[in-house]
Amino acid sequence: MDVQILTFIIVGASFLLYIGIAIWARAGSTNEFYVAGGGVHPIANGMATAADWMSAASFISMAGLISFMGYDGAVYLLGWTGGYVLLALCLAPYLRKFGKFTVPDFIGDRYYSQTARTVAVLCAIFVCFTYVAGQMRGVGVVFSRFLEVDIVSGVVIGMAIVFFYTVLGGMKGITYTQVAQYCVLIFAYLVPTIFISIIVTGHFLPQTGFGATLADGSGVYMLDKLDGLSLELGFNEYTSGTKSMIDVFCITAALMVGTAGLPHVIVRFFTVPKVRDARYSAGWALAFIAILYTTAPSLASFGRVNMIETIxxxxxxxxxxxxxxxxxxxxxxxxxxxxxxxxxxxxxxxxxxxxxxxxxxxxxxxxxxPEIANLPAWVIALVAAGGVAAALSTSAGLLLVISTSVSHDLLKRNLMPNITDRKELFYARLAAGVAICIAGYFGINPPGFVAQVVAFAFGLAASSFFPAIIMGIFMKRMNDKGAIAGMLAGITFTTVYIIYFKFVNPAANIPENWLFDISPEGIGTIGMLVNFAVALVVMKFTGESPEEIQQLVEDIRYPKGAGEASAH
Amino acid sequence: MAFKTEEDKKAYWRDNLSLMLKLLIVWFVVSFGCGILFVDVLNEVRFFGFKLGFWFAQQGAIYVFVALIFVYVRQMNILDKRYGVDEE
Known part of the structure; x- marks a missing residue:
């Protein structure tokens, strides 16, 4: 059978699976729509978190980026996994004990301030839209290459599927669909890589093949060969980088801290029944993510050797x-x-x-x-299904955060406090529908700046949410004014720096002009430090947080008595 | 209140923080330390076909991350039990 028919069959079968799950897991209340009723098993939640987290960028682009960047690719590998350690140790258990639906909920209640809540809502919506536009584009690219439909139809099909299970199932539908999507995407990533690893090095595991000798009997290590080829062809040595050490350090830190501050990741830890489960869940999520993230650098290097030798x-x-x-x-x-x-x-x-x-x-x-390594047609079809699964799972998670932010944080907690649960659920679905249409529009007419704004999303999360949440948990005396001033200072600093180098004056975006040699991708790290510093100084002059807030913070510091996540 | 005494509450939080800091130090050393700051020194060492610093940056640190979280979960579960603040 030819590749195209096989691709139709495999991608079509995966879609039927997702739709079937969505019908089985319909949401009946806001609690189920926002946090899946808080009843998801930690391993299932770990898988769902992993699929939520690994986007079209992780699946389609990351290995390619590493393959061209060599050692410097470590910023993505470390940055997008190390953040989970921060999440598991410093955020997830406490936010679960706090027991609300969203990140703006925590910020608004902990800092007893509507202003803080509004700042958080706006950041959350912006971060999510930035991200989701890129995902829809990813769906379009996969469709246009493998199914030979045009990008517009590809995006519309993707929108329709996501619409169906997000609007119907909410978090409950999304969670169980993401479990299926994780299985599809990890299988689709591992199968071709294992094949290639066996061809290039004779090792079954790509992780050990990475450091093994070539299968051609020459006894040369694969990485030595790649270093040699790179130098001969006028590239940098593969295993050493071109970025300055401080830049690598700051980009890695910004991605780690940004990961820990991304609302669509944090909200996943509200879906498990207990604090203990939130901790386990973070561990499982990282374990499932690590399977792909330790495979990617191997794939990157095998792919590079193969590509150079073919051309x-x-x-x-x-x-x-x-x-x-x-x-x-x-x-x-x-x-x-x-x-x-x-x-x-x-x-x-x-x-x-x-x-x-x-x-x-x-x-x-x-x-x-798979084509470079001459793998069978079904493997190529599988990769297409995996790419679509990665893009869809992340889009759905992001759309849910957008819809929750609008219906819960903006309407219920701000503008229309008296609406009923049914009404709120209706608005949540409506917001999800509108958000999908906007995302689809950006997928079809991508603004030229999608790639640039991803750095922005991480920088923003790192310089706003992360410090506010950390201080909210570990410094019970931190008050509303300190937190708001910190968030605003952090965001403003990061935004100005990124906008200047990416949009106002892109020609000046060279290391000589950067502050301390730090690129716009890594500036979120400094933005985070600015946030902490400003918050502490402002707090010194405006007094401690009230007694009942300090009591609230002490209560989230131990697991006992964690109930279901709820609105009040 | 969940704790028997005010001292218990303080001690629990102190133990929690000290465990967290220890694990975060390991987290920092394997990623920012071995993978970035001291990568050139470690690259002098061979580890199978890898330069050691490169291996930490693209493989090793990630394995350690996963282990750290599970160690944290285990230790915290023990701590919760000892102070009687675990969930049934």
Whole structure:
């Protein structure tokens, strides 16, 4: 059977599965819609969190990025996993004990202030929209390449599926669909990588194949070969980076802290029954995430060796274009690979210097890898299903946060405190529907700045939510004015820095102009420090938080007596 | 109140913080330490086909992260029981 029919069958079957689960897990109350009734098993919640967290960017783009960045790719690997340690140790158990639905709920109640709540709501909505636009785009890309429908139809199909199970099932539907999506995406990621690992190094586990010798009997370590090839072709050595150490440090820290402060991740820990489960859940989530995150760097390096050898030939003399494998011509059609025969010898050549004739987009590494390694058609179809699963699961989680922020934080807790549970549920569904349409619009007409604003989302989460929540738990005397001033200072500092270098004056975005050599991607770390510093100073001058708030904070510090998450 | 005495409450929180800080130190050392700040020194050491610093940055630290969370969960469950603040 050809690849396209197989792709239709496998992607179609996965969609039927998601829809079936959605019908089985309909939500009947706001409690079920917002936090799945608080009754999800920690292992299931861990899987759902992992699928929620691993987006189209993790599945499709990350290995490709690492493959082009070498050592520097560690910022993503460490940044997007290390944040879970902070979550598990410093946030999740206490927020679960607090027992509300959303992050703005915590900020608003802990700092006894509608202003704080509103600042938090606006940040949450902005962060989520930034993210979700990129996901819809990911769905479109997968569809257009593998099903050969245009991007618009691809996005519309994706929207329809997400609409169906988010609006119907709320958090309950999403959680169980995400469990299924995790299984699909991890299987789709591991199968081709295991195949490639066996081909390149003879090792079954990509994690050990990464540090093994090549299977060609030469006795050379794979990474040594890659370092050698990279130097020969005018690239940097694969295992050492090009970014400055302080920049790597700050980007990693901003991504870690940002991860721990992202509302769609935090809200997952409200769905389990107990504080103990919230702790376990974070552990399971990271374990499930680590399976993909330790595989990705192996895939990145295997893919790079394979790609260089396919384009340049094993003798590094270039390959005749007329002999090019079909994946090169397939991806040329999408514009993601281009070949410009500068020396008119009819041969392709890829390098980091003036000999280079190829332009290879980073995003294709994962998608093209099975084709590069000549794997069977069903593996290629599986990768398509995995990419769609990753994009859909993350979109759904984000859309839910947007809808909760609108119906719960904005309407129920702010503008219309007297609405009934049924009415609130209706508004939650309406908000989810509207949010999906807006996300779909951005998926079809992507603003040029999607890639840039992702750094923004993390920077914002790192410089606003994270410090406010940490101080809310660990410093019971922190008051409303300190927290608000801190959040505003952190956000303003981070926003101004990013907007200046990314939008106002992109030409100046070079290390010489950066503050302490820190790129806009890493500035959230400094924004976080600004937030802490301002909050502490303001608190010194405005007195401690009231007695009943200090009591509240002491109560969230031990597990006993955690009830269901509730509105009051 | 969940605790028998005010001292118990303070002691529980102190033990909790000290466990958290110890684990966070390990977290910092394996990721920011071995993977970033001392990566060049560690890269002089070979670990199978890896340079050790590179291995920490792209593999090792992640395994340690997972282990840290499960150690935390185990220790906290013991702590909760000892002070009688666990959930039934």
């Amino acid at each position: 340049n030939g094993t003798d590094q003399m270039g390959t005749n274009y007329s002999d090019a494998p079909s994946w090169i011509t397939n991806w040329e059609k999408t514009g993601l690979i281009t070949w410009d025969d500068k020396n008119n010898d009819g041969k392709m050549f890829y390098s980091g210097d003036e000999r280079n004739e190829m332009n290879v987009d980073r995003d294709i590494m994962v998608m093209a890898n």
